[in-house]
Amino acid sequence: MINRSIFLVGPMGAGKSTIGKLLAAQLQLPFADTDKVLEERTGADIPWIFDVEGEAGFRRRESEVLEELCLGECQVIGTGGGIVLLEENRRQLQKYGHVIYLQASVEQLFERTSKNSNRPLLRVPDPRARIEEILREREPLYREVADVICDTDNLTPKQAAALVVERLHGSLSQ
Numbered sequence: 084m085i086n087r088s089i090f091l092v093g094p095m096g097a098g099k100s101t102i103g104k105l106l107a108a109q110l111q112l113p114f115a116d117t118d119k120v121l122e123e124r125t126g127a128d129i130p131w132i133f134d135v136e137g138e139a140g141f142r143r144r145e146s147e148v149l150e151e152l153c154l155g156e157c158q159v160i161g162t163g164g165g166i167v168l169l170e171e172n173r174r175q176l177q178k179y180g181h182v183i184y185l186q187a188s189v190e191q192l193f194e195r196t197s198k199n200s201n202r203p204l205l206r207v208p209d210p211r212a213r214i215e216e217i218l219r220e221r222e223p224l225y226r227e228v229a230d231v232i233c234d235t236d237n238l239t240p241k242q243a244a245a246l247v248v249e250r251l252h253g254s255l256s257q
């Protein structure tokens with residue numbers, strides 16, 4: 084029985100936005116993505132917010148969006164990869180939702196994120212090394228908040244969504 088929102092966490096390219104939509108359709112729940120909500124609220128895209136307000140400004144807005152979504156209806160929520168950086172966000176995720184950590188190897192994260200350039204943190208000469216560095220920093224934080232961990236390597240988004248449903252039901256029936 085799903086009585087709280089489902090939050091997808093994980094690094095850039097894990098598939099939170101893509102799998103989140105499929106998962107919501109499968110569970111017949113609404114879907115929201117913190118990045119999309121933030122862009123709608125500000126009328127600006129994420130690279131622009133990073134340019135003008137810096138990462139700290141983006142994080143403030145991201146926390147506000149998270150708080151708002153936590154208090155709203157029960158739904159599937161795709162988060163931005165850095166949502167776990169702030170302790171307050173981690174507390175909110177655990178308090179208000181079932182948290183799914185979507186995992187993937189550096190290789191696949193690199194491949195998936197190299198298709199577009201809308202992630203300011205990867206606009207560096209060596210994005211692969213940056214992904215490794217980000218994972219080292221955040222992996223313990225994703226694990227700290229996760230109720231369920233799903234490895235998405237070599238799965239299509241549809242297969243990954245099916246795996247999440249299976250694991251989620253397993254975790255809820257315990």
Ligand SMILES: Nc1ncnc2c1ncn2[C@@H]1O[C@H](COP(=O)(O)OP(=O)(O)O)[C@@H](O)[C@H]1O
Nearest residue numbers: 095096097098099100101195235238239240243
């Ligand atoms: N399991 C997967 N297998 C193959 N490609 C994927 C998978 N999950 C996501 N993708 C692709 O990787 C890119 C990034 O996915 P996205 O959902 O935006 O990740 P996130 O929101 O976690 O950063 C998209 O082009 C998406 O289609």
Ligand SMILES: O=C(O)C1=C[C@@H](OP(=O)(O)O)[C@@H](O)[C@H](O)C1
Nearest residue numbers: 094095096118163164165202203
């Ligand atoms: O990992 C991060 O710090 C970020 C991840 C992005 O979302 P995705 O994880 O959906 O790419 C987006 O919130 C922003 O570019 C910062």
Ligand SMILES: [Mg+2]
Nearest residue numbers: 099100161162
């Ligand atoms: Mg996303």
